[in-house]
Amino acid sequence: MPAMIDGILETALYVTDIERSAAFYERVLGFKRLLADDRLIGMAVADSRQILLLFKIGASTQPSPMHGGLIPAHDGQGSLHAAFAISESNLPNWRIQLSENDVPIESELVTDRGGTSLYFRDPDNHLIELATPGIWPTY
Amino acid sequence: MPAMIDGILETALYVTDIERSAAFYERVLGFKRLLADDRLIGMAVADSRQILLLFKIGASTQPSPMHGGLIPAHDGQGSLHAAFAISESNLPNWRIQLSENDVPIESELVTDRGGTSLYFRDPDNHLIELATPGIWPTY
Numbered sequence: 001m002p003a004m005i006d007g008i009l010e011t012a013l014y015v016t017d018i019e020r021s022a023a024f025y026e027r028v029l030g031f032k033r034l035l036a037d038d039r040l041i042g043m044a045v046a047d048s049r050q051i052l053l054l055f056k057i058g059a060s061t062q063p064s065p066m067h068g069g070l071i072p073a074h075d076g077q078g079s080l081h082a083a084f085a086i087s088e089s090n091l092p093n094w095r096i097q098l099s100e101n102d103v104p105i106e107s108e109l110v111t112d113r114g115g116t117s118l119y120f121r122d123p124d125n126h127l128i129e130l131a132t133p134g135i136w137p138t139y
Numbered sequence: 140m141p142a143m144i145d146g147i148l149e150t151a152l153y154v155t156d157i158e159r160s161a162a163f164y165e166r167v168l169g170f171k172r173l174l175a176d177d178r179l180i181g182m183a184v185a186d187s188r189q190i191l192l193l194f195k196i197g198a199s200t201q202p203s204p205m206h207g208g209l210i211p212a213h214d215g216q217g218s219l220h221a222a223f224a225i226s227e228s229n230l231p232n233w234r235i236q237l238s239e240n241d242v243p244i245e246s247e248l249v250t251d252r253g254g255t256s257l258y259f260r261d262p263d264n265h266l267i268e269l270a271t272p273g274i275w276p277t278y
Contacts, residue, residue: 003225003232005168007187009270009278010222011150029144034276042275048146049278053220069248072258074266076217081192083149090143097142109208119211127213131148136181137173139148139188 010042012053014076015124021054024123028101029084039064045084052082083117083129085139091116094130111135149181151192153215154263160193163262167240168223178203184223191221222256222268224278230255233269250274 015021022041025031031043031052039059043052057077064071086094098105098120106127109117115134122128133139154160161180164170170182170191178198182191196216203210225233237244237259245266248256254273261267272278 003169003236004229005170005185005187005269006224006226008147008150008184008189008191008221009224009274010220010268011147012220014217014219030142031144044275044277045147046144048144049224049275050147051222051275051278052147055220063246066248066250068250069256070246071248072245072266074218074220076215076219078153078215078217079213080153080215080219081149081151081194081213082147083190085145085148085188086143087145093142106211107202107209109205109210111205111207117208127211129149130144135148136183136188136190138183139190 008050010051010053011082012055012074012076013080013082013122013124013126014055014057015122015126016057017123018054018056020123025052025054028098028103079125079127081127081129083131086130086132088116088132088134091118091132094118113137115139147189149190149192150221151194151213151215152219152221152261152263152265153194153196154261154265155196156262157193157195159262164191164193167237167242218264218266220266220268222270225269225271227255227271227273230257230271233257252276254278 018041035042041054107119113134117131157180174181180193200214246258252273256270
């Protein structure tokens with residue numbers, strides 16, 4: 001049996017105020033908190049099995065001892081990027097949802113394959129994308 | 140119809156040498172190149188519809204004009220984190236696969252729910268995790 005990967009499980013952003021960021025992702029994208037401590041808030045990406053991790057900048061530069069082992073050190077800065085999948089039929093709803101939450105669409109991109117990307121910013125200026133199928137050969 | 144998200148589509152890492160990083164993810168994790176230019180390499184996360192984006196540090200600080208619109212600016216630094224899902228039955232294969240590729244397991248964590256995480260580093264010291272179900276309430 002070959003070593004197989006099933007997909008992305010977690011994507012991580014590094015933010016100045018994890019509470020402010022979690023409130024944004026809750027309100028704007030409908031994500032739900034699964035775990036919250038001083039270092040991070042982990043959120044369920046809608047009803048998927050996947051997780052958005054919001055790490056407080058500078059809080060994970062040392063390994064974190066857990067009951068069953070050690071989480072190694074990591075940390076990040078900058079205006080990072082993550083993209084989430086949406087259906088094409090849901091695109092109008094997302095325009096309304098962003099507008100009603102006072103989140104401006106910074107750019108909109110339509111690919112030759114027919115997919116649409118909406119780009120906007122989170123409170124730390126991270127570049128967040130909602131993309132319909134037709135963006136990639138595999139999506 | 141409410142605005143729905145289907146899951147994570149893209150997770151992004153910022154690296155010093157996109158060719159070196161792509162070779163690592165190809166060799167160690169079996170990802171496949173979908174797109175490569177001077178700014179980034181986009182890789183299919185195994186057979187999923189999801190994408191790992193490897194951006195050259197400093198190459199996306201200006202918006203990128205595309206045929207169908209503009210990709211806004213972003214950039215990141217540091218030792219970032221991403222996790223990929225694997226099945227528990229595949230855990231022994233992954234230990235062999237990492238070992239055969241001279242990628243040391245920096246830490247191993249077993250959660251109270253019974254999930255296992257293997258942590259290792261990519262060429263830019265990003266913290267990469269392979270996790271079996273039992274890590275999160277939703278996974």
